[in-house]
Amino acid sequence: MNTILPFLKHFPLLALFFLLLLGGMGFPFPEDATLILCGFLISNDVIRPIPALLTLYLGVLTADVFLYHIGRRFGRNIVTHRRFRRLLTQERFSRLEAQFRRNGFFFVLLGRHLAVLRAQVFLVAGIMGMPFRTFVVADGLSSLGTIGVMVGIGYTGGHSLEIFRKDITRLEHAAVVLVLAMLTGYLVFRYVRSRRDLPQ
Numbered sequence: 367m368n369t370i371l372p373f374l375k376h377f378p379l380l381a382l383f384f385l386l387l388l389g390g391m392g393f394p395f396p397e398d399a400t401l402i403l404c405g406f407l408i409s410n411d412v413i414r415p416i417p418a419l420l421t422l423y424l425g426v427l428t429a430d431v432f433l434y435h436i437g438r439r440f441g442r443n444i445v446t447h448r449r450f451r452r453l454l455t456q457e458r459f460s461r462l463e464a465q466f467r468r469n470g471f472f473f474v475l476l477g478r479h480l481a482v483l484r485a486q487v488f489l490v491a492g493i494m495g496m497p498f499r500t501f502v503v504a505d506g507l508s509s510l511g512t513i514g515v516m517v518g519i520g521y522t523g524g525h526s527l528e529i530f531r532k533d534i535t536r537l538e539h540a541a542v543v544l545v546l547a548m549l550t551g552y553l554v555f556r557y558v559r560s561r562r563d564l565p566q
Contacts, residue, residue, distance in 0.1 A: 378407060379413060379417060382404055382421060382422065382425065383421050383424065384425075385425075386400055386422070386425030386428070386429050387425060387429050387432070390432050390433060390485075391429070391432065392453075392485075393549065394548050397426065397484070398512075398516050400422075400425075401426075401512070401513055401516035401517050402520035402523070403520060404418055404520060405517035405518060405519060405520025405523070405524065406520040406521070406524040407520075408521055409520070409522075409523075410524050419517070423509060423510075423513060426509045426513065427506060427509060430478070430509070431501075431505075433489055434488050434489075434491055434492040434496075434498075435492060437492020437494075438493070438495070439492075441493055442493060444493060445459050453489070454486050454489050458486060459490065462486060462490045463493075463494065466491070466496075467494075470494065470496050470500070471503075474487060474491050474505055474508065475505075478509070479508065479511065488505075
């Protein structure tokens with residue numbers, strides 16, 4: 367804890383980047399919440415807008431490309447894979463596959479704005495073999511809208527909370543503790559679940 371707190375305090379952009387990556391890998395750090403948090407920090411002069419937005423953009427694309435490559439690697443077998451079958455069931459894949467075949471580019475362009483389907487859309491794009499350049503262009507354009515809206519929400523909300531400006535250090539520490547508690551709980555849950563799945 368003593369080493370993590372100074373790291374997050376002095377390198378907030380790097381912390382935001384890794385939160386986006388962890389969220390893309392399935393950890394309980396929603397992308398939208400991280401973007402809103404960034405807007406909140408910008409509004410209170412904790413981080414500068416241009417570096418923050420560039421960091422967010424890179425983090426979002428990296429997380430999305432990770433899911434895309436998972437889809438490319440496992441292909442249709444992903445619906446039966448132990449780690450991913452709950453994220454993308456055969457029934458859901460069949461429905462998304464039909465939509466992808468109609469227009470894959472707009473499938474990605476519009477699909478990433480649906481938080482409940484976002485990860486599944488990227489997986490399907492990889493499974494269906496969408497060209498990497500096409501995926502990056504569609505996702506890159508779509509990400510601009512997501513980042514703009516969510517960061518804007520956080521920026522607007524930040525101006526209405528003067529307490530954040532008066533006691534930012536205490537709130538930063540509380541946020542770090544909350545994030546670490548969520549991560550610890552998630553890892554414990556995964557460990558207990560994996561032990562339960564072992565053959566007796």
